[in-house]
Amino acid sequence: MERKIGAKLRMEKPMEPQGAKRGAGEMKDGATGGPPKRARPAPSLPTDASLYAGPFPFYRRPSELGCFSLDSERRYHGDSRALRYFAPPPAHGSAPDFDLREGYPERYRPRDEETREGLDHLLRWLLEHRGQLEGGPGWLAGAVVTWRGHLTKLLTTPYELREGWQLAASRLQGTLYLSEVETPAARAQRLARPPLLRELMYMGYKFEQYMCADTPGGSPDPSGEVNTNVAFCSVLRSRLGTHPLLFSGEVDCTDPKAPSTQPPACYVELKTSKEMHSPGQWRSFYRHKLLKWWAQSFLPGVPRVVAGFRDPEGSIRSLRTFPTMEMFELIRSYREGWNPSVCMNFCAAFLSFAQSTVTQDDPRLVHLFSWEPGGPVTVSIHHDAPYAFLPTWYVDAVTQDFPSPAKTPCPGN
Ligand code: GDP
Numbered sequence: 476m477e478r479k480i481g482a483k484l485r486m487e488k489p490m491e492p493q494g495a496k497r498g499a500g501e502m503k504d505g506a507t508g509g510p511p512k513r514a515r516p517a518p519s520l521p522t523d524a525s526l527y528a529g530p531f532p533f534y535r536r537p538s539e540l541g542c543f544s545l546d547s548e549r550r551y552h553g554d555s556r557a558l559r560y561f562a563p564p565p566a567h568g569s570a571p572d573f574d575l576r577e578g579y580p581e582r583y584r585p586r587d588e589e590t591r592e593g594l595d596h597l598l599r600w601l602l603e604h605r606g607q608l609e610g611g612p613g614w615l616a617g618a619v620v621t622w623r624g625h626l627t628k629l630l631t632t633p634y635e636l637r638e639g640w641q642l643a644a645s646r647l648q649g650t651l652y653l654s655e656v657e658t659p660a661a662r663a664q665r666l667a668r669p670p671l672l673r674e675l676m677y678m679g680y681k682f683e684q685y686m687c688a689d690t691p692g693g694s695p696d697p698s699g700e701v702n703t704n705v706a707f708c709s710v711l712r713s714r715l716g717t718h719p720l721l722f723s724g725e726v727d728c729t730d731p732k733a734p735s736t737q738p739p740a741c742y743v744e745l746k747t748s749k750e751m752h753s754p755g756q757w758r759s760f761y762r763h764k765l766l767k768w769w770a771q772s773f774l775p776g777v778p779r780v781v782a783g784f785r786d787p788e789g790s791i792r793s794l795r796t797f798p799t800m801e802m803f804e805l806i807r808s809y810r811e812g813w814n815p816s817v818c819m820n821f822c823a824a825f826l827s828f829a830q831s832t833v834t835q836d837d838p839r840l841v842h843l844f845s846w847e848p849g850g851p852v853t854v855s856i857h858h859d860a861p862y863a864f865l866p867t868w869y870v871d872a873v874t875q876d877f878p879s880p881a882k883t884p885c886p887g888n
């Protein structure tokens with residue numbers, strides 16, 4: 476299962492962050508990913524950063540296969556109707572003064588977080604487009620299908636000290652599907668979310684409203700409501716090492732003035748953060764927040780993150796653009812920083828681990844990968860509810876078209 480990732484596969488337009496030296500790291504046991512070589516699959520996968528400090532692995536330049544939109548009632552549309560247009564204030568005008576608390580709570584329509592969507596929207600897109608996928612007829616069978624957000628969590632795992640995760644995995648017609656399961660701790664935290672945190676979440680979306688227009692060249696309209704059901708999602712193809720990837724991620728906006736109008740190069744990710752006043756605050760920001768921003772935008776090839784820095788009253792006082800490929804430069808000189816190679820090597824190792832662990836093709840069988848900070852990734856096996864996540868409508872549709880020769884199609888959950 477384990478293969479050397481990198482060097483030889485460079486023809487296919489790889490991406491690597493500036494300053495991430497190929498071949499500069501020391502190769503340690505397990506550094507290129509994959510479980511230890513034994514007769515049986517390893518029961519667990521270590522996550523220590525020191526084990527993954529090899530050279531930056533191959534990562535194919537992500538290409539957009541398509542997109543879909545979710546409307547204000549969370550209904551799926553196979554088009555870009557929810558895409559918004561980057562409309563920042565004039566660069567040389569006065570400093571911005573966006574009041575992010577304006578409209579809260581009366582104009583806030585938060586998405587219902589109790590609804591477990593799993594991969595459903597992405598599966599709907601895939602069902603409607605799998606006949607036209609590039610990469611040849613067998614491509615999807617060898618791929619991993621998931622949300623970008625799940626991959627982001629894998630990338631940051633070697634550096635994460637607080638929040639664990641659980642990923643459910645099922646194989647269907649060769650394809651490995653990964654869908655996150657909310658951990659009991661995350662659920663408890665969400666249900667007990669302090670009002671201040673709830674308002675902070677609103678403020679992040681409100682910033683998007685101040686920075687985006689509904690039409691190219693239009694002006695933002697902050698008078699409407701903030702409805703977090705609405706989403707524009709890009710569906711992307713990439714490959715990490717030997718692992719073909721098909722994933723989708725929510726995109727904040729596209730820049731009609733971007734040098735390249737081709738997605739994902741025209742996409743912009745918007746973020747807010749507290750204003751910083753001391754070198755120590757900047758250092759902590761680079762070490763913790765910038766890692767998450769980098770992982771989230773690097774995966775889909777979104778080239779820049781535009782950050783708004785807010786004062787204690789919740790007003791944006793300054794804007795700064797962080798080019799994704801330059802983020803690592805900002806942390807490189809610090810001893811206790813993060814390293815993109817570690818993130819990507821760990822992710823590749825996890826994918827190898829998952830591919831070799833989930834050997835049975837059965838949509839009702841779930842291998843649940845669980846991780847808590849300080850420990851390794853462990854696996855447990857489950858059948859049907861509550862962990863099975865591939866919906867019947869999807870399983871039935873794909874097994875009717877291409878019944879697998881070895882077994883009769885089985886009903887999903
Ligand atoms: P992100 O990278 O964490 O923002 O997540 P993705 O871009 O991969 O989003 C995948 C899907 O999950 C999209 O339909 C999003 O609207 C949805 N989503 C993103 N964040 C959250 C969240 O915090 N809670 C819930 N319930 N859904 C989310």
Ligand code: MG
Nearest residue numbers: 727744745746
């Ligand atoms: Mg954002």
